[in-house]
Every structure is written in C-alpha cells, then in structure tokens.
Amino acid sequence: MDLISTYANGVSELTKFSRSAEKSPLIVDVIVNPHAGFFKRRTTLERQVLALEHKLEDLRSRSPGRRVEINTVHFTERPGHAHQIADAILAKEIRERRGIEHLIIGCGGDGTANEICRALVMAEDTLLERIKLLRLPLGTGNDVADAQTFDEAYDLILGDQRTVRSGAVAVTVADGTVYWAFNIASVGLDAYIAGLTNRFKRAIPGQAYKALVNIGTLFYGQVVHPQPMDIRLFDGRRETAVKGMVPSMVVVGASGHRTYGGHMPVLPGDDNVCIVDGMSIMRKISQKKLFYLGTHGELPEVRFHRADRVDIDYHSRIPLQLDGEIVWLEPNHFPLSLRVVQAKIKVLRR
Secondary structure, three states: OHHHHHHHHHHHHHHHHOHHHHOOOEEEEEEEOOOOHHHHOHHHHHHHHHHHHHHHHHHHHHOOOOOEEEEEEEEOOOOOHHHHHHHHHHHHHHHHOOOOEEEEEEEEOHHHHHHHHHHHHOOOHHHHOOEEEEEEEOOOOOOOOOOOOHHHHHHHHHOOOOEEEEEEEEEEOOOOOEEEEOOEEEEEHHHHHHHHHHHHHHHOOOOOHHHHHHHHHOOHHHHHOOOOEEEEEEEOOEEEEEEEEOEEEEEEEOOOOEEEOOOEEEEOOOOOEEEEEOOOHHHHHHHHHHHHHOOHHHOOOEEEEOOOEEEEEOOOOEEEEEOOEEEEEOHHHOOEEEEEEEEEEEEEOO
C-alpha cells in the first residue's frame, strides 16, 4: 500500500504544475482503487513510481509550483465506494460553495471510472461547469480512460486542461430505474463473458483466469437460455425494427469508434450499435479473432446501425454489461430503453 500511496500522491502533486492553475486556484481530489489491475503488477508499479518521481524532481527544479487550494487523496475500500466518495466530494462542494476550479482524477479501472461518472452525471449543471475529470489507465481494460499511456495522462494534467463533454448510454428498465454506461452498454453473450472475467480474475492471479473464461463461455446457452428478442432502433425520425431474432449480443456505444474488453474494437466505425445474430459455439470460437481485429462486420451475422435510442423487449433472464460491470436483467425489467445522451461531465482531452 505504501507504493500505491506514493504513486497516488505523486499524481496529486503533478497538478501543482498544471498550466491551468496559473490562472486561478485549483481543488484536486484523487480517487484511488488500490485493487486496480495496475497496482497488482509490482514491478511495473515500481518502475512507474520511479519515472513519476524523476518527472516531479524536474518540475520542482524549474518551478516552485502553483496554488492548489485543497489536494486530497481518497482510497476506495469496496465496490461502490468510489461512487460514495465522489458523492461526498460533490456534497462538500455544494455545501461550501467555493466556486473555484475543481479537478477529480480517477485512479482505477473502468468500474471505478463508471462509479465516479454516475455520481457526476446526477450533479447540477452549475456545479459541473467548474468540475473536470481525468480517468487514468490503471485497470485491466482501460477502455473508458481518457489517456492510453501514463505519459499522455501526465501531459493532460500538466497542460492547459481542455475539456470535452462525456457521452453516455442511459439504460432505463420497465420500473423506471436508470443504469449508466459511459462507454458501452450491451446485453447477451459479451455481458456474460464480462461477468465470468470479473469473477475469475478476482480469484486467480495473473492471466490464468482467461482459460476458465473460455471454458465458461461454452455454457452460455445452458445458463442464459437465449430467447427471441424484439429490437427497435431510433435515429431521429427514422425507426428500424428487428423482430423475433435470437441475438448473441446487442451492443450500444455512447458513440462510434468505441472499444471494450481491453481495446477490442467492437464499434470500429461511425455506427454506435452492433447486433450480432445467434451463432453456434464453434462458429463463435472460430470467428472470435475478427472481433479483436475490428473486422467482424464482414460476418453475415453482424449488423451495424446508428441510433440515439434502442428499445428491447424480451421475456427471459439475460445479463446487461455497463462499462465492464454486470447487472442481471429479469423478465420484469423489460421493455428497456438504451438512450445515447450527451452527459455534462467535462473530461480532459488534448
């Protein structure tokens, strides 16, 4: 934990040298999931801590640092804790009404990033105007991260911190409950695989869990018992209906050009919806490589669409995947609607 704390405090100190802090005071909160995949790789962590310390020494020699009003590192202790920490940060901001620039840095994987974003997406617009978010690539997949490498992430912290608004998929089930994905939401086989991956990688060290995931995938049909599904896609005033198919999976991205599962380009083009028709287990295994390459569009079972809303009606139990986290949907959750929205969360970009 000492090494993790050293890294987190180093990231926190970097913000003192941000060019954006030259203009005004800055509040910084760093939310750290100490169980994220990066922190489990001791040698890699040691190397990165050393590199970060060298960078900080260089910055200190050239500048005394700028004014950071409050700088706090928070460590998560359990699933859902990052959401609670982010909620508490927002509540304090509302209570104290400081009204100055605020940077939240998420140090974890896609699940940690999702928890933070779920807190932010419910905040008032006026509050979100002065809050910026940076999600570091410290998990196993890192498909939601705002930078793909550590150097890119540090450049975003040290730069003038330009921002863009984050996209999202709001998944509303029949009783009005809303689930959020800030990269990709999907139902079917890929969600089942994500669930197996989460379960096995917590229990098995290294990469050995992948073999068990591959074996577990063979039992998808026996566990889920896929049934016919009715799908309606809306793109402005245009509606497309897909009725009575038994899909392998339905994937909806906050936009096109999205990856998941560790940078697998499931949405390689402008289209933000991918529907994969039912495939036999052997065909799934034989064609899996195409999904990793982003060339699965050449398969006759794969169709891409562009839609701002996807409605699904279904009458059986099936898993829903939200940025790598799983919710099991029951028949009473349907019909459900997946809406692409422009969340008002400001994330750092080059």
